[in-house]
Amino acid sequence: MFTFMEDAVPRPAPAMDTLESALKNQIIPDQEFLLQGSVLDTSLSLLIERLRGLCDNADAKLEQFSDLEVVFVLKDFSAPPSHTPQSHGVMLRVRRSLDHPELPWQLRYVGYPEVGNRPALVRNCLDVTVSTNVIDFLQELGAKVDHEFMAKGYILKKGRIKVTVFKIIKVNNGMPKENLETLTMSHLVELSVITSKIDESVADDLRSFADQLKPLVQLEKIDYRRL
Structure with a gap:
């Protein structure tokens, strides 16, 4: 005859312990390698043709x-005054699709670039899907809108490399489909993993592809702290 022991039944670990364990064991994808550049609108078609020839599924529809992206700044009032970028607060990005409103919204945290002599920029990055009331939630936390814009363009894939080519469009009065104003005569090009x-091999792959x-386009590691 067996005696049931309640203590012998494994219990799920608390959420924070699970998250810390995943981070410690490098399970969560939270490192972004990035190269950026721009291409003139007059050369866009040539770049797209080049990318279609280099990327996967060249015969598939492009x-x-x-997307509409709203950038919030959440200040840390407990931090001492400083002239470092971190003293300005944490930036959180909320993005939603305008073409597919049924898709979940995305909340993204992007850290500051790491110091190093790598051929690509490296920074912490976390993406999570969120509900449509995320803006209200961030405002309740005290986050303030820093800026917003519309990104319109193309996505391609080359193995683990994501290629995005898009135009940045200014949004006036919070209306993503009205009163649009293009800021430049070029498209932003990003390679990211x-x-x-x-x-380290990821940075080499990005540089080789670039x-x-x-x-047509000169892709570099851009540190916006120096701009």
């Missing part, structure tokens, strides 16, 4: 997107 650990896009 994937387009149109999100991994769960620092993998070299194949010359001279």
Whole structure:
């Protein structure tokens, strides 16, 4: 005859313990490798043709997107005054699709670039899907809107590399489909890979792919703290 022991039944670990364990064991993809550049609108079609030849599924229909992104700043009032970028607060980005409103919204945290001599920029990055009341939630926390914009363009894939080519459009009076104003005569080009650990080969892959896009676009590691 067996005696049932309640203590012998495994209990789920608390959520924070599970998250800390996943981070410690590098399970969560939270490292982004990034290269950025721009291409003139007059050369956009040539770049797209080059990318279609280099990327996966060249015969498939080109994937387009149109997203609205609102950037919030959440200040840490307990932090001592400083001239470092971190003293300005934490930036949180809320993005939603305008073409597919049924899709969940996304909340993104992007950290400051790490110091190093890598061929690509490396920074912490966390993406989570959220409900449509996330803006109200952030405002309740004290976050303030810093700026917002519309991103409209194309997405391609080359193995683990995500390629985005998009136009940045100013949003006036919070109306994403009205009163639109383009800011430049060019498209932003980004190559990115999100991994769960620092993998030096990722930066080399990005640089190798970027070299194949010359001279149409010059992709570099851009540290916005220096701008």
